[in-house]
Amino acid sequence: MNKGPRPHPAASPPTSPASGEVKSWGFSTRALHVGQGPDPATGAVVQPIHMATTFAQQGVGKHKGFEYSRTGNPTRNALEECLAALEDARHCLAFASGLGAETTLLLMLSPGDHVVYMEDVYGGTFRLFDKVLKRYGLTFSAVDASDLDAVEKSVTPQTKMVWLESPTNPLLRVVDIDAVSEVAHSHGALVCVDNTFATPYLQQPLHLGADLVVHSSTKYIGGHSDVVGGSIMTNSDELEKQLRFHQNAVGAVPSPFDCWLLLRGVKTLALRVERQSENAMELASALQRNKAVKRVFYPGLDSHPNRAVAARQMRMFGGMVSFEVADEPAAFRTLERLKIFALAESLGAVESLAEHPARMTHASIPAAERERAGVGNGLIRLSVGVEDVADLIADLEYALT
Numbered sequence: 594m595n596k597g598p599r600p601h602p603a604a605s606p607p608t609s610p611a612s613g614e615v616k617s618w619g620f621s622t623r624a625l626h627v628g629q630g631p632d633p634a635t636g637a638v639v640q641p642i643h644m645a646t647t648f649a650q651q652g653v654g655k656h657k658g659f660e661y662s663r664t665g666n667p668t669r670n671a672l673e674e675c676l677a678a679l680e681d682a683r684h685c686l687a688f689a690s691g692l693g694a695e696t697t698l699l700l701m702l703s704p705g706d707h708v709v710y711m712e713d714v715y716g717g718t719f720r721l722f723d724k725v726l727k728r729y730g731l732t733f734s735a736v737d738a739s740d741l742d743a744v745e746k747s748v749t750p751q752t753k754m755v756w757l758e759s760p761t762n763p764l765l766r767v768v769d770i771d772a773v774s775e776v777a778h779s780h781g782a783l784v785c786v787d788n789t790f791a792t793p794y795l796q797q798p799l800h801l802g803a804d805l806v807v808h809s810s811t812k813y814i815g816g817h818s819d820v821v822g823g824s825i826m827t828n829s830d831e832l833e834k835q836l837r838f839h840q841n842a843v844g845a846v847p848s849p850f851d852c853w854l855l856l857r858g859v860k861t862l863a864l865r866v867e868r869q870s871e872n873a874m875e876l877a878s879a880l881q882r883n884k885a886v887k888r889v890f891y892p893g894l895d896s897h898p899n900r901a902v903a904a905r906q907m908r909m910f911g912g913m914v915s916f917e918v919a920d921e922p923a924a925f926r927t928l929e930r931l932k933i934f935a936l937a938e939s940l941g942a943v944e945s946l947a948e949h950p951a952r953m954t955h956a957s958i959p960a961a962e963r964e965r966a967g968v969g970n971g972l973i974r975l976s977v978g979v980e981d982v983a984d985l986i987a988d989l990e991y992a993l994t
């Protein structure tokens with residue numbers, strides 16, 4: 594007998610990261626099982642994609658937890674639960690892009706508020722600060738956050754936030770998150786860490802004193818160059834309340850399909866990042882031996898000035914490597930001769946990418962500021978993938994001859 598349409602469960606079974614069971618799980622178990630199936634209605638082992646924009650209510654205000662998909666969506670909830678568990682955070686909010694997450698977060702501040710930021714940040718982050726948010730009355734100071742005195746000196750009574758990247762994009766500089774958090778907190782400022790380069794597998798800034806973490810989920814979390822996304826994590830219930838309000842009010846939310854792609858990608862995050870970090874370490878060492886290379890930037894090398902801090906706060910040293918050749922023509926020539934590395938912006942995917950920060954990802958930073966931060970015209974940035982490392986080394990060595 595046809596009993597009519599069965600109500601579809603609003604969401605997967607609750608597997609809250611706060612529960613004792615999840616707390617005891619390792620990283621990869623969380624990546625596979627938190628926020629996700631089996632679906633109670635069908636047994637499907639993969640989270641359904643809930644494309645509905647709106648949800649029927651039994652009476653006005655009486656519903657199963659969902660009203661309208663900008664405000665909340667079951668597939669997005671699943672992703673947020675999973676990513677929260679990976680950062681070991683109480684809360685996560687997902688966004689349409691990394692910059693969507695950053696914008697929403699900074700809109701919690703008010704005109705007159707001041708932000709101190711690590712001078713070597715992603716070019717798009719700098720552009721958001723300098724070309725957009727300044728017009729709304731926020732003020733920003735760039736600082737070398739690996740120098741604690743410099744952080745202390747740049748804080749004013751109006752400083753509400755210290756914004757860090759570690760490792761930084763593109764120079765792989767490393768900031769002592771614990772130490773900077775102590776300075777920031779002593780002045781009543783919040784600390785936000787863009788953890789995109791490190792990934793939650795290698796580094797968990799909330800355990801190092803940070804109040805907020807942001808990710809471009811487009812990168813390692815997605816991992817396959819096929820989805821743009823962003824996320825914010827925090828342990829503070831009060832910050833989560835404000836962020837949730839702004840997520841809904843501003844509306845930079847991801848599509849359910851994008852959330853599903855991110856859930857699929859994140860399952861292999863640990864496997865990918867381990868291989869990428871191993872490959873990057875070998876590749877950085879090979880580049881160091883190459884006569885055409887002037888300097889290599891990689892936190893795992895003994896020559897890195899903050900290797901000890903990186904070793905303390907990261908599980909491995911990550912998949913990003915930058916290096917300098919003689920000048921811009923030499924950099925262009927090298928990039929054009931690569932066969933396995935694709936010449937492309939972005940990073941963190943399974944396939945290896947190479948790019949020229951000064952002309953590509955960081956072109957929005959004025960030349961003088963770029964040079965002050967050390968991003969020269971001979972700099973090449975690599976996102977090391979999971980290919981066989983011997984092939985990657987051969988590709989680079991050929992391109993450098």
Ligand code: P1T
Pocket residue numbers: 690691692693715717718758762787789790808809810811821822823938939940954
């Ligand atoms: O591209 P989007 O998802 O909006 O994320 C912005 C962003 C934020 N933070 C860091 C550290 C980033 O590297 C990025 C994006 N970066 C690139 C596209 C790039 O090639 O560096």
